[in-house]
Each structure stands twice: as structure tokens, then as C-alpha cells.
Amino acid sequence: MKVEPIGGMARREFLKVGALIAAAVALPGKLWAAATKPDAAFAATDLNATFAALGQTPTESAGIIFTTPDIAENGAVVPIKIEVDEAVLSGVSRLYVMVEKNPNPMAAMFSVVEGSKPYIETRVKVAQTCNLYAVAENEEGFFMVSKETKVTLGGCGG
Amino acid sequence: MAGKIRIRAQLDGDTCEVKALMRHPMETGLRKDQAGEPIPANYIEEVTVTHNDKVVMHGYWGAAVSANPFLGVRFAGGEAGDKVTVSWRGNTGETGEGETTIR
Numbered sequence: 001m002k003v004e005p006i007g008g009m010a011r012r013e014f015l016k017v018g019a020l021i022a023a024a025v026a027l028p029g030k031l032w033a034a035a036t037k038p039d040a041a042f043a044a045t046d047l048n049a050t051f052a053a054l055g056q057t058p059t060e061s062a063g064i065i066f067t068t069p070d071i072a073e074n075g076a077v078v079p080i081k082i083e084v085d086e087a088v089l090s091g092v093s094r095l096y097v098m099v100e101k102n103p104n105p106m107a108a109m110f111s112v113v114e115g116s117k118p119y120i121e122t123r124v125k126v127a128q129t130c131n132l133y134a135v136a137e138n139e140e141g142f143f144m145v146s147k148e149t150k151v152t153l154g155g156c157g158g
Numbered sequence: 159m160a161g162k163i164r165i166r167a168q169l170d171g172d173t174c175e176v177k178a179l180m181r182h183p184m185e186t187g188l189r190k191d192q193a194g195e196p197i198p199a200n201y202i203e204e205v206t207v208t209h210n211d212k213v214v215m216h217g218y219w220g221a222a223v224s225a226n227p228f229l230g231v232r233f234a235g236g237e238a239g240d241k242v243t244v245s246w247r248g249n250t251g252e253t254g255e256g257e258t259t260i261r
Contacts, residue, residue, distance in 0.1 A: 113216065115233055116215050117232040119230075121177075125221075
């Protein structure tokens, strides 16, 4: 290859292609409120530190419908469901799931894109009997509901 | 290895309900194997659900989501035959994707 004469061009082409790829990757982020991963909240090792990392301790709200089992035989698979009564809590943009006594309480965070329902069903690990928290965020702040789940077999054992 | 995802998307009135089951070990990084060596963390960090290429739900997960994670979401405005995808990216850089059509 004749590197010398076309070296500059090749580099320019390369940069152009790179910029196009970067633009394509960034595009989905522009279509909805881009969220960055709240690393500090995920790394927090107790509930208060998790709330502090999010910026606010949530207030109790009847607008969140949190469905959890009262007793979980297997803490490794605890089904949970979060629904939001939009008549009480409107414009929810984020949903969080926290498990009080896990090594890191923050289990998951979801961005509710406009047009989709503030509704999440998933399964989480619960290390020991403790409270599970469903937290919803809208423009007015953070709201939560907590429920206790009794675990007969831990979720993080070997 | 890119994981497979089983997805079902079903219309219920004007709401589309998506259910996805991903195959993933979701290792927390806190467990040890039989020799006492720590098992490295390997979990899904980011999940995206799209409807006709528009993001309808996006999530960040920690290691506390159960192995072989299940995710159920709902969005408005779907029609039978529309494309729904669920994709994930793990903390190790691994990715997985699944696609289905609404019925």
C-alpha cells in the first residue's frame, strides 16, 4: 500500500466513519430522556445511602401498587410487580426497585418512556427477610411503597 | 456467548404487554466456588425494550435481579404485527437480543 500519499485521507475517512457511527449510537438517546446509570446509587451498601445517592428520601405514596410475595421460599427468585395509579401519581419517569438488606439495596432502575406504562414485572434476589421498596420518581420528587418479604432460603448463598 | 431471549408481545385493548425471559447466570461477584475462589461478577447491566425501533422501556440493573431474568412491561399504541425487541448488555460487554411481533 502507498501509505505516504493517502495516509492523511485514510485517517480523515476513518474519522468521518467513526463520527457517523458515534452519531448513530447516540441517536436513540435523543428520542427519549437519556438516563445515565446512577452508579453511586447502585454501589450504595445501605438503604439510606441509596436514597442519598438519588438525592432525596422518598415520601410514602398510595399511588404505587407494589405486589410482592409475603413469604418467599426461595430468595433467589422473588417475583415483584410495580404499577402506578396514574390518577394519584402522574408523569412518573423512573421506577426503582430496592431490597433493604441486600449487599447493594438498589436492584434495578427503569426509565419510563412517554407512551409506555409505569409498569414493571421482574424477579429479584432477596438475601434475607426484609422490606422491599418500590420507588417512583416524577417531577415532584420521589415516592415509595415498602413491603416485607419473609425469606426462608437466602438468595445469595452458594 | 450472546444470550437468547424468549419474548411474547400481546395486545390487551390499547395496551401491549411484553414478557421477556433472558438466559443469563446473573452472577453477583460475591459468591465463591467450591475451591473458595470468588466467581467473577457477570450480570445484565442494561436492558432496552423497543417497539418499531422506538425505545419504550429502558432499565439499568444491578446484580440483584434473579438469574435467567424475567421482565414484563406495558406500553400503549401497539398494533398486531408490530415489531418488538428486547436487548441487553452485560457488565462484561456481552450482549443479547430477541425479536418478536405483536399478536
